Amino acid sequence: MQRVFVLVSNKQPLMPCHPARARKLLRKEKAAVYRRYPFTIIMTHRVGGDLQPIEIKFDPGSRTTGVALVGHFNRGSEVIWAGNLNHRGAQIKRNLNSRRAIRSSRRNRKTRYRPARFLNRRRPKGWLPPSLRSRVDNVKNWMLKLDKLAPLTQIAVETVRFDTQKMQNPEISGVEYQQGDLAGYELREYLLEKWGRECAYCGAKNVPLEIEHIVARSKGGSDRVSNLTLACTPCNIDKGNKDIKDFLKRKQKRLKKIQAQAKTPLKDAAAVNATRYATGNVLKGFSLPIVFSSGGRTKFNRIKLGYKKDHWIDAACVGESGSHVIIPQAITPLIITAKGRGSRQKCSMNQYGFPRTGPKKHKRVKGFQTGDLVKAIVTKGKKIGTYVGRVVVRASGSFDIGSGEEKVAGISYKYCRLLQRSDGYEYT
The missing domain is CATH 3.30.420.10 (Ribonuclease H-like superfamily/Ribonuclease H)
Incomplete structure (x- = not known):
């Protein structure tokens, strides 16, 4: 089990303790819960303690x-x-692409839009997308x-x-981290990430994988990373120095995937x-x-x-x-x-780029905002029970609680008690 973080009464950190000790301190009321995720307790009276690196x-x-x-x-x-x-990062890129498409569509239709801006802002040093x-x-x-x-x-x-240059041209020398005991580890890790840690020929997972030349060296194949893939031992033996088109002639779909992925750099x-x-x-x-x-x-x-x-x-x-x-x-x-900390988009759009909702008025409703961790004890109605999870707020005060398939809708804010404010992250 993970250690529990411990703070003294002035919120200075102590050495993390074992969960059993944390439970004992909470039971004796010598400490209180300070934070749920990551779980942290705060001492009620203690001030100092011994620290280790x-x-x-x-x-x-x-x-x-x-x-x-x-x-x-x-x-x-x-x-x-x-x-x-x-x-x-992938979600952010999709959101930006969607926004770009909507704005472009508005301009082409000559409807209400934000004018295009070009070359009017300088990117600061060290700028990243x-x-x-x-x-x-x-x-x-x-x-x-x-x-x-x-x-x-x-x-x-x-x-x-x-080091993609070293991978494309293995004869380059002078790279210290690829010498001695560490030789080849960078290349293997690159291939594992690129090919999804599975055999390229049969899709086997959780088995030992070997570096395989798509075009065999005996047939003129090079050691460039674009000519390398991963294969399980049986597939590697069966292929030998065969042409990949002959080896996968009955698996045309997989053949096309390998040919395309081999030349594609790892994003x-x-x-x-x-x-x-x-x-x-x-x-x-x-x-x-x-x-x-x-x-x-x-x-x-x-x-x-x-x-x-x-x-x-x-x-x-x-x-x-x-x-x-x-x-x-x-x-x-x-x-x-x-998960982010909400959206700056004023209202949602339909598939044609027109608003389908009204502009947002308040981010926080009845003292809660989407993403807060709450506990709801419902005492009457059809949904009697205790629910703990993330909350999705509505202006009406009727919230959704939970995550994934266990989400429960229509819980009044009156039954909700805040456990932890949303900090932009979801925990499991």
């Missing part, structure tokens, strides 16, 4: 960033808290949150970097390459010692220690200290999903 580690990714807190104790380095931070900036901001926000909840002493970050690689400097600069602003390490070193540490692939586990294995980190078997990560 805690290192926060990040494994930045295009879609998910792994976060781990590693305590450096006398008995060794151990993970005490972990989380997977899911980004919403909103879909990429959100990834950097998420890392910054969680660094701020955890810095207030735990006595952090050091930062370690994986410099998620795919996620471009995303992490574009944000790695911004992420590093943001974390440097926290005035803590910071260490950068390559993705190849992370994977080398994880495989050497025998841990499975996961973003938070990769975060724990970042850097030199990741070569001997202990991950308790009972620990489970907190799944954090970025």
Whole structure:
């Protein structure tokens, strides 16, 4: 189980404690619940305490960033808290594309529209597209949150970097991180991400995968990354040096997919390459010692220690200290999903770009806003019961509570009690 964050009465962080100890303190009323996610208690009287070094580690990714807190104790380095931070960059890009299409449609119809603006704004130094900036901001926000909840002493970050030039031309020399024990780890990780960690020929998952030449080297194939894919051992043996068109002549759909995907660069690689400097600069602003390490070193540490692939586990294995980190078997990560803090769009549009609702009046209704964590105890009517979850507010005061398939509609605000304000993230 994850450790529980502890604050003293003046809100200064103490060492995180075991959940059993936190329950004991709450039962004896020596502490109170300060925050639900991540779970934090605050001491009612205690002021100080002994502290030990805690290192926060990040494994930045295009879609998910792994976060781990590693305590450096006398008995060794151990993970005490972990989380997977899911980004919403793809959703932001879809929203921007939709807005662009609606505005373009209005201009073409010569109806009410915002005039086009061209070359009238300068992009500041270090500018990133909103879909990429959100990834950097998420890392910054969680660094701020955890810095207030735990006595952090050091930062370690994986410099998620795919050297695409080295992959396209393997004869290039002088790249230190691809020498010695780490040789080939960057290329393998790139291929695993590009091909979805499955066999390109049969789609097998959760099996050992081998690097496979689409055009065999004996037939003139190169070691360029555009000629490499992943295959399970049986498929790799069956294909041998056959032409891929002959090998997959009965699977034309899969053949076309492989041919198209082989030449397509990995978009996620471009995303992490574009944000790695911004992420590093943001974390440097926290005035803590910071260490950068390559993705190849992370994977080398994880495989050497025998841990499975996961973003938070990769975060724990970042850097030199990741070569001997202990991950308790009972620990489970907190799944954090970025949801945003509402929309600036005044009203919703139909498929033709015309307003279908009135403009929003108030973001908060009856003291609640969409995304707040609430507990509702309904004592009468058809929906008697207790409901806990995220709330979706309406101006009428009749709310929806829950998430996914367990959502319950039509709960009056009078039954709702606030547990935690919305902070732009959803927790599992």
